[in-house]
Amino acid sequence: MTDEPGPAERALYLAAVRSGGRLLPEDLAPADRPALAALVARGLLTPTATGWTAASPRAVGDRIGFHLRTRAVRLLRYAERLPGTLGPLARAYDEARHPGAGANRPSGAVDSGAVDSGAGTVDDVAEVRRRIAELVSECRQEVLAAQPGPRPVEGLRTVLAQDLSLLRRGCSLRTVYQPAALADPAVQSQVALRTGQGAQVRVLAEPYERMLVFDRAVAVIPADEERGRAVFLTDPTTVAYLAAQFERDWARATPAGRHLDPPSVTTVRIGRLLARGLTQRAVATRLGVSERTVAAHISRLRDRYGAHTLFHLGWQLRGERHD
CATH class of the missing domain: 1.10.10 (Arc Repressor Mutant, subunit A)
Known part of the structure; x- marks a missing residue:
């Protein structure tokens, strides 16, 4: 009923x-x-x-x-x-998969026994998601996530519970987004739910590769552009290289708070006109302001959306809702 x-x-x-x-x-x-x-x-x-x-x-x-x-x-x-309650069973599961885990490990090394989901290429989307969920649930120290492009809000909602569980266990979660991803208020809300529990989010307005790194022991990268296939990597040298790439991007990225503040009314109006295809001079004429003022607002919009050219900015703004 x-x-x-x-x-x-x-x-x-x-x-x-x-x-x-x-x-x-x-x-x-x-x-x-x-x-x-x-x-x-x-x-x-x-x-x-x-x-x-x-x-x-x-x-x-x-x-x-x-x-x-x-x-x-x-x-x-x-x-x-x-x-x-399930702790003894989980420890028996880990021991069966990784006999002797924890023995003879150098001091300070990350215990990767719980996150080895098996290397290789996975072609099935559902299986990719299952393996990633397993890696999240077994993570013990940190997750590094580089997520370029827009983020589907439904996907974020689906994994919210497991992300919050990860954070409550005391694990670190660091994510790099591009500015366009945080233009959606629904995505901003999802990000805030995670940062409120200790997750760290930064924004990088330049191209970078998608990856997930778990406890610096397992890395997951796309196997094709459609992201329907993924490669799970466990080679220590390869994983260390990818983690270093993430740290390089993280160092250049800016805190997400700078991109979550709502733009001014004038900036929004300029964005709407750019999305309609108007040039910088035409926007200045329409609004009755100087081109220098319009240029300053355009610079803020470029930072927000990670656009390197006016054409690129206008193209990204076309996908926005301007009520």
Whole structure:
């Protein structure tokens, strides 16, 4: 049964209310029986000696809400206990996959035993996602993520729970985006949910390659431009090289906060005109300001979107919503 009454249940309940809060057997058609049974089960109709009486929806809502909140608390407590309950099984799993993990390891080395998802190319998108989710769940120290291009907000929502779980375990999560990715308010909200739990985000307004690095032991890179295939790398030299590439990009990137501040009204108006194909001079004439003023706003827009030319900026702005 769903949490909310369906159309047939609502119609029958309203009929009872219009009849003075009562339903008699002769008021019902055979087709009303399923809705009647559902309303009784929900507590919205109470059986009497002569028929049924309508109950207060507020009282029913309070009662159901109390039970749902109680159940939610129980589930949260269960979720908190689950890692500890499964801890012995997880350690046995790790030991079976990596016998002797932890022995004879140099001091200060990253324990990579829990993140080795197997090297090689994976062609199936669902399998790629499954392996990445496994790497996130088994990560012990840090995740490095270079994510060029726009970020689909649905994808961010899908992995939010596992990212927050990673951060709550005390792992580090550092991500580099391009400016265009943070132009979407929905993406900004998703980023804020992660940074609020300790994730670090920077923005780099230049081309770079997509990659994920887990505990500096496993790296994941695209195997094709469509990103339908991925390569999982475990060679220490290769992974170290990719991690160094990330650190180089991270050092050149700027904190995401500079790109999350909303642009001024004038900057937005200039962006709209650029998106319509107007030149810098035409924009200045339309708004009655100097070309120098327009150039300053265009410079801010270029920084925000990572555009190197006016044409590139106009092309990126065409994909924005300008209500």
